[in-house]
Amino acid sequence: DTGVSQDPRHKITKRGQNVTFRCDPISEHNRLYWYRQTLGQGPEFLTYFQNEAQLEKSRLLSDRFSAERPKGSFSTLEIQRTEQGDSAMYLCASSWDTYNEQFFGPGTRLTVL
Amino acid sequence: TQLLEQSPQFLSIQEGENLTVYCNSSSVFSSLQWYRQEPGEGPVLLVTVVTGGEVKKLKRLTFQFGDARKDSSLHITAAQPGDTGLYLCAGGGYKLSFGAGTTVTVRA
Numbered sequence: 568d569t570g571v572s573q574d575p576r577h578k579i580t581k582r583g584q585n586v587t588f589r590c591d592p593i594s595e596h597n598r599l600y601w602y603r604q605t606l607g608q609g610p611e612f613l614t615y616f617q618n619e620a621q622l623e624k625s626r627l628l629s630d631r632f633s634a635e636r637p638k639g640s641f642s643t644l645e646i647q648r649t650e651q652g653d654s655a656m657y658l659c660a661s662s663w664d665t666y667n668e669q670f671f672g673p674g675t676r677l678t679v680l
Numbered sequence: 681t682q683l684l685e686q687s688p689q690f691l692s693i694q695e696g697e698n699l700t701v702y703c704n705s706s707s708v709f710s711s712l713q714w715y716r717q718e719p720g721e722g723p724v725l726l727v728t729v730v731t732g733g734e735v736k737k738l739k740r741l742t743f744q745f746g747d748a749r750k751d752s753s754l755h756i757t758a759a760q761p762g763d764t765g766l767y768l769c770a771g772g773g774y775k776l777s778f779g780a781g782t783t784v785t786v787r788a
Contacts, residue, residue, distance in 0.1 A: 571722075573722075598774070600774070600776075602776075607780065608778075608780050608781075609684075609768050609770070609778025609779050609780050609781050610723065610768075610770075610776070610778050611778070612775045612776060612777070615774060615775065623775065658722050658723070660722075662774075668713065668725055668728055669713075669725070669776060670725060671715075671722035671723045671724070671725075672722050673720075673721050673722045674720075674721065674722045676720065
C-alpha cells in the first residue's frame, strides 16, 4: 500500500508527558501537512512542509509543539508537556504540489489523561 | 480564514432514499474538495470541483459547484448503509479550511 501512513494509531498519555507522532507520506509527494481534529469539528491546519522546509505554522501550534521533516520524507510531530486540551486526532496529509489534492493518513488519536 | 458552513449537521435516512448535503461560504474558492470520513479514520478524498457551475458524478454521488464558486452540494441517490459517514467539504488551497461536516447515517 502506498498511501499515507501514521504511527501510532492511538496514544494515551498522562498530562505533562511528551509524545511524538510519525507520518510517512506518499513517496513521490514533496508537500506534507499536519492537521488536528477535535470531536464534532473538521480538521484544522497546523503546519506545512515543502521537502524539509517548514513553510507555515498556524497560531494553533503553540511553542509546546514542534514538527520536523529532516530528510524531506517522513515527518514527526512532538508535543511537549501535554495538556488535556491536546486530546484530539492528529492527521497528516501529503500532496504532489502545493495546490494539488491532499491525501490523508488514518490519523493518530491522542488522549491526555 | 475562509469559513465553510455545512448543513445539515446530522442526517439519518432509510436505505434507498436520496439525500443532499450543503457547503456554503461567503468567500469565493478556487476549488472545493469533498471528503468522507469514517470513525477513527482519516478523511478520504471523494472529488475536487474547480469550475463554477461544474457537476461531477461518482456512481450514485453527484457533486455540484455553485456558479459563484461560494457553495457546493453533494447529492446521494438511493443511499446504502455503506454511505454512512462524516462528509466534509474543504477549500482554500494548500491550507485547507474544513467545514464541521455532516454526519450521515443510512439505516438498513
